[in-house]
Amino acid sequence: MSYRELATRPVLTWCAVTGAARLPVAMAPLALVFLVRERPGGYTLGAVLAGVYVVGEIVAAPVLGLRMRAERARPQLVAGLAVGAAAFAGLGLASGAHPVVLGGLAFLAGAGPVAVSAGLRALLTGMVPERSVTQALSLESMLTFGLWAAAPALTTGLALGAGPAVPLLLAGGLMALGMTGLWLLPEGWTAEDREGGPSARRALLAAWPVYVLGAAALSLLALAELILPALLEQRGIGIGWAGPLLAGFSLGSVAGSFLYGLRSAWPGPLAAQSLLLVLGVTTGVVLVALLPGAPAIGVALAAAGLLQAPAMLARNLALRQVLPPSALAAGYSVMYAAVGAGYAASGTLAGALLEAVAPSTAILCGAGLTLLLVAVAALGERRLVPHGEDGKDGQEVQETRGPVRKVRR
Structure with a gap:
């Protein structure tokens, strides 16, 4: 199967939703540094907040992933993006808050939507024939690397040109947009285990x-x-x-x-x-x-x-x-x-x-x-x-x- 055959409405919709959900993740660490860099010890605090964000991802990923239900994944994906949108917006609106408050919001921003990428990948591979999975995952990889390449310049430009809170507010808005876009995608994917397989x-x-x-x-x-x-x-x-x-x-x-x-x-x-x-x-x-x-x-x-x-x-x-x-x-x-x-x-x-x-x-x-x-x-x-x-x-x-x-x- 060629890439051309992936140019269907469901797959293109998936690309749009995935871009809205993952661009905030790519922007987050640098955006957190810019958010507090003008405060005393700002760069150190920014590095700590970025570290707390990553810890939230690492801690929550296996926990939330294990709770994902294949046939009805949409409610969990929506909830994850909702938590992420609220946390990112909170960081942008409360940039002057106590570092402990910012750390809690950073942790939630990392932890809440962490299983969304996994769920979206499983949705994508369930939307295409099995023979097309390699091309679908390659498309996902190109999209991901493209987002990660664009995120630093976008974050820096917005933080310096519009304000240090703007990248995080944009991240919250994008996650909210991705949350609504999930209703245009399938509710889940097949969970039929192959005969004789382990639990x-x-x-x-x-x-x-x-x-x-x-x-x-x-x-x-x-x-x-x-x-x-x-x-x-x-x-x-x-x-x-x-x-x-x-x-x-x-x-x-x-x-x-x-x-x-x-x-x-x-x-x-x-x-x-x-x-x-x-x-x-x-x-x-x-x-x-x-x-x-x-x-x-x-x-x-x-x-x-x-x-x-x-x-x-x-x-x-x-x-x-x-x-x-x-x-x-x-x-x-x-x-x-x-x-x-x-x-x-x-x-x-x-x-x-x-x-x-x-x-x-x-x-x-x-x-x-x-x-x-x-x-x-x-x-x-x-x-x-x-x-x-x-x-x-x-x-x-x-x-x-x-x-x-x-x-x-």
């Missing part, structure tokens, strides 16, 4: 190697984003290059998403694909630490981004392979928490190492942590069995299943 909770636990690999992939993104400015200073390169270089990473990821979706199936098991791609991204990040000039670093980052998106896509497809439909939203939410933890752990490690070693060395140490996680995931992957398919390879399963039954609106 949803047992399958979620058994899929731990996929989560570990997801954490490994995002730990690399943390290294690229958080250590790059210090690395540029070490190399004697203007720090202003950090933005364009990271934009190159995002553009590479958009291209990688598009290229991966050109085929419904790629050679080899999904687990092996994901492992090899993460190793490729690791190589690119290591080259960033070793290469001297900005052009060389830019090429290495773009190549890493080109492989990062397919690694994430293969990981999500592998998760669909080992989980029953009723557990997909929960699995995506647990994955969200795992990759957030991987990002935070790698960023914390690298930040601590910067106190004692050069930025290039900190990146190499972080890459070592990634390789350790990859090794753990590879050992665990050997015991994973595709759910309900008698051990068939996931790519073969993708090609042989028929269309998924749609859930009535």
